[in-house]
Amino acid sequence: MSTNVQLEIFEGPLDLLLHLIKKNELSITDIPIATITEQYLATLELMQGLNLDVAGEFLVMAATLIHIKSRMLLPPGEEEGEDEEEGDPREELIRRLLEYQRFKEAAGELEKREILMRDVFVRSPDLPEDVEPAGFGGLSLFDLISALRQVLERFPEERIHEVTLEKISVREKMNFLLDDLRRRGKVIFQSLFEAAASRMEVVVTFLAMLELVKIRAIRVMQEEREGPIVIELSAPLEDIQDRMAKEQIGGEESGA
Amino acid sequence: MERDRLRSVLESLLFASDVPLTAQRMSEVLEGVEKNEIASALEELQTELESAGRGFRLVEVAGGFQMRTPKENAEWVKNLFRGRPARMSRATLETLAIIAYKQPITRAEIEAIRGVDVDGVLSTLLERRLARIVARKDVPGRPFLYGTTSEFLELFNLKDLANLPTLKEMEEMTLPENSELSGEARVVSGEGSGED
Numbered sequence: 001m002s003t004n005v006q007l008e009i010f011e012g013p014l015d016l017l018l019h020l021i022k023k024n025e026l027s028i029t030d031i032p033i034a035t036i037t038e039q040y041l042a043t044l045e046l047m048q049g050l051n052l053d054v055a056g057e058f059l060v061m062a063a064t065l066i067h068i069k070s071r072m073l074l075p076p077g078e079e080e081g082e083d084e085e086e087g088d089p090r091e092e093l094i095r096r097l098l099e100y101q102r103f104k105e106a107a108g109e110l111e112k113r114e115i116l117m118r119d120v121f122v123r124s125p126d127l128p129e130d131v132e133p134a135g136f137g138g139l140s141l142f143d144l145i146s147a148l149r150q151v152l153e154r155f156p157e158e159r160i161h162e163v164t165l166e167k168i169s170v171r172e173k174m175n176f177l178l179d180d181l182r183r184r185g186k187v188i189f190q191s192l193f194e195a196a197a198s199r200m201e202v203v204v205t206f207l208a209m210l211e212l213v214k215i216r217a218i219r220v221m222q223e224e225r226e227g228p229i230v231i232e233l234s235a236p237l238e239d240i241q242d243r244m245a246k247e248q249i250g251g252e253e254s255g256a
Numbered sequence: 257m258e259r260d261r262l263r264s265v266l267e268s269l270l271f272a273s274d275v276p277l278t279a280q281r282m283s284e285v286l287e288g289v290e291k292n293e294i295a296s297a298l299e300e301l302q303t304e305l306e307s308a309g310r311g312f313r314l315v316e317v318a319g320g321f322q323m324r325t326p327k328e329n330a331e332w333v334k335n336l337f338r339g340r341p342a343r344m345s346r347a348t349l350e351t352l353a354i355i356a357y358k359q360p361i362t363r364a365e366i367e368a369i370r371g372v373d374v375d376g377v378l379s380t381l382l383e384r385r386l387a388r389i390v391a392r393k394d395v396p397g398r399p400f401l402y403g404t405t406s407e408f409l410e411l412f413n414l415k416d417l418a419n420l421p422t423l424k425e426m427e428e429m430t431l432p433e434n435s436e437l438s439g440e441a442r443v444v445s446g447e448g449s450g451e452d
Contacts, residue, residue: 011346011347011350011372012370012371012372013371013372014370014371015371055372055373057371057372057373061371096369096371099369100369100370100371102423102424103350103353103354103357103369103370104350105424106353106354106356106357106421106423106424107346107349107350107352107353108349109353109421110349110352110353110356110412110421111344111349113412113413113414113421114327114412114413115411115412115413116324116410116411116412116413117337118330118334119327119330119413120315120324120325120326120327120330120413121324121325121330121333121337122274122322122323122324122325123271123274123323140346
């Protein structure tokens with residue numbers, strides 16, 4: 001698969017860490033570094049496996065985590081020459097996480113206000129153009145990735161690297177999903193994968209879903225925090241098919 | 257000018273204006289009318305629209321007054337502008353929040369908080385005039401300092417910056433209630449998977 005999906009909704013390493021902390025119901029001020037590092041790296045690996053563009057900042061954070069983890073393993077006072085770094089090695093990271101979370105919450109507060117052209121209107125509408133008629137409604141990539149991780153847990157890791165010709169292309173899966181969505185209306189993320197027979201098929205389905213978001217054919221939403229992820233068509237199917245016919249969508253060009 | 261008449265004229269001004277009208281501007285237009293008279297007429301107008309459940313209300317926003325539809329009617333007004341629900345991405349909202357609370361602030365400072373590059377988001381915000389360059393910081397390289405605009409206040413229905421929701425203090429966020437969680441949490445993480 002050479003499909004390279006690039007997403008603009010990347011929120012960054014701090015966001016991923018907060019996500020993992022929240023997911024495991026941990027305390028920011030007392031992060032179990034080993035657990036978090038492991039999960040952080042697993043998520044990066046999954047993102048890379050999906051050919052998602054993992055920005056450099058994520059790798060820098062990975063290095064930071066590993067560094068902190070190694071320092072936590074050293075008994076206090078046995079560090080060579082680095083005496084000035086006396087305190088908790090996690091301190092700086094915790095400070096950054098708290099600071100970031102503060103503004104993440106502030107952003108949430110702003111979003112709850114009576115927003116012009118969403119909740120309240122004035123007589124001459126000339127404001128927001130930053131509209132997202134389709135796309136990820138308030139949902140981060142990490143929410144999707146961790147949902148995907150759960151789906152993949154159903155399938156055992158395929159230990160033998162047998163090369164089989166995959167029968168389903170991303171393009172085919174896209175059409176399948178569109179048809180499915182037209183029939184069923186709103187569907188829950190997990191149910192997209194019900195018919196999947198292998199890990200590969202789950203991944204292909206996931207990529208197809210991302211492609212559909214990218215061409216703004218579907219909307220992926222979460223109506224409440226931690227609630228189910230819901231997917232629906234963003235326009236009548238005919239319009240979407242028109243659009244797809246016009247756009248060159250990856251996956252097939254490389255197949256010929 | 258009679259009070260009823262004044263209210264009516266003010267209503268016309270507010271209806272005709274496409275930007276929030278400041279008290280100053282209204283008193284310039286209404287030559288000879290006392291400022292405090294205008295202020296109390298505005299207040300009356302505000303209550304009148306409110307209590308009659310009218311389809312537009314008088315709101316104080318971005319340092320002025322503006323007629324806005326009430327939130328409970330949003331569902332239908334939105335249909336009038338079908339296809340353009342104003343939904344901002346989280347990147348946009350977070351960046352705006354940082355600028356709003358920390359202004360004046362440099363791009364590098366915003367990036368340090370968010371942990372990612374904000375180049376694209378920042379230029380969108382500048383384009384949409386929700387943020388602006390306010391000065392240059394007096395440090396090597398003299399980077400730009402950014403701040404919010406009155407369009408920002410209008411977008412979020414804010415009278416002024418002092419009316420921003422209060423930012424939680426760091427101390428508040430490290431509440432001791434978290435510490436009882438960490439005991440359980442270790443058990444959860446010990447099991448390895450994050451099943452719900």
